[in-house]
Amino acid sequence: MSSFHRRLVGVWPHLRAIFVGYHLLAVVVLSLPSAGAMTSESMWRSANFKADIAGYAGALQSLGVEMTPEELSTRLRGAALSFAGIRTAISWPFDRYAKLVGARQGWAMFASPQRHPAEVNVDINVDGAWRTIYRPHDESADWRGETMRHNRMRKYAGRFARGFVPKNYDELASWLATEASVDHPEATAVRVRLYRYRSLRPEKIRGGERPEGRYERARTFDAAELRP
């Protein structure tokens, strides 16, 4: 055994421990909320997030701390920006490693349950009348149900309630319209809309109320133009 090999054998357990320590640090640091997640404009503007802020402001007020939701939001935003700066600074030694080996982190799951859902609806126009062919959880409008119920499609469509990105929505609407126009040759037009409503508190549902909302973000397509 050469002297180099002997030295390597001696130092190997320490090198391995350094790597394991580095990996542990990477997991911890990268698991902290990312700067993008904390400072996202669409998140701070969303009805869900505003409801959370209002809830905490109300709790503070009940404890005698006079603070409006706007004031609390401003303070939290400042703190989030500071934390985002720190997060970015301490994560750089690990970012490339995580991307290269697949050790990415990020575990904000059901962080704030959605109370203002937006359902994707697809309608076709036949003989001048609109008919809904897809609506979530509606057996009478279950066009491409298996595709629409896949968890990745759910994730994609569910994003529009949390933070509306026009590019993503337009791409989905265009794709749905193209597929619907092919599957329904009788249709003259296809319309994709979001049905947005506020989920009801349990006592209201017990009282027989059902959520009522409004349609928005309608995109209408000429079916003939979409067919190949």
Next chain:
Amino acid sequence: MIRLWRAFVALVDQREPAEGLALFRIAIGLVMIYSIASMVVAGLDRVFWVDAADGGMQALGGDHWLLTAIGGPTAAVIGALVPLGLVLGALVAVGAGGRLTLLAAAQVYAALVRANPTIIGGYDHLITNALWLLFLGGATATLSVDSRLRSGHWRRPGAMIAAWPRYLAVFQLLVVYTTTGLNKLGVPWTPVGDFSALYWVYQEPTWRRFDMSFSADPVPYFVLQVATAVTWFWEVSAVLLLLFFYYRTTRGRSGRLRALALRWDFRLAFVAVGVSLHVGILLTLNVGPFSWVSLAYYLCLFHPEELAAWGRRPVLAARPSP
């Protein structure tokens, strides 16, 4: 400080029977197959992972080095990566091809899901993290085709591997739970919001499997309030399970908590809550293979000899398990 470092080096130097990581490998291979195959069955692989210029739904770039190197998310590239990913998932499950297969599986799976970052889920990260740890651990040493070819046995007698990749898998699982708990800052997860989070999850259409309006009735609502509180507390405190492992590793020392950890196997309580939570998710929500991949990590909570003992009799042997 030097003593602490030596203890850490000694911990990383530990070896253990290879069956534990092998079982984890088999489970991860199956989850990888499920994740990719479900996209194919739903007809979404070419919709979500292929660029719009080539027939997909979105204008995509993809941000993974492998995907970029082979031409980006074109129909031809994704058309090759999807079957390759399925084959690699199968090779991971049967343990063929050694570390090379595990590394290739991690990179191909990451390349596929990174084709469209807007639909990546936590389970994708858990899968690629697991594959990296399996690569580091050389997880095909036993219960594998490799073992059969090298030793003539599917289960190679006396096969030993480094224990630290399994320790890292445990750490990864506990960090996932604790940080997801800490991220749950929405009012409904707290007493301020009446511990109503799970109720609201079941009211919106995105993830639920079926109509859950019955959860507004007093008894189901109360059950969901309790489940919300338990879920949040259990997630946030998950990382404390590391103390259990520490106390069991240093069983020669004194202390009340250590004595408690030696007397009670807190992992079983942790696993009982975790399995209940994931079974509940599987039954009521469609969040893809998240529960399956999480439960796969649970195998790493136990020493391989405990798993072997469990296989022989349905009672977990009480033994030190770092």
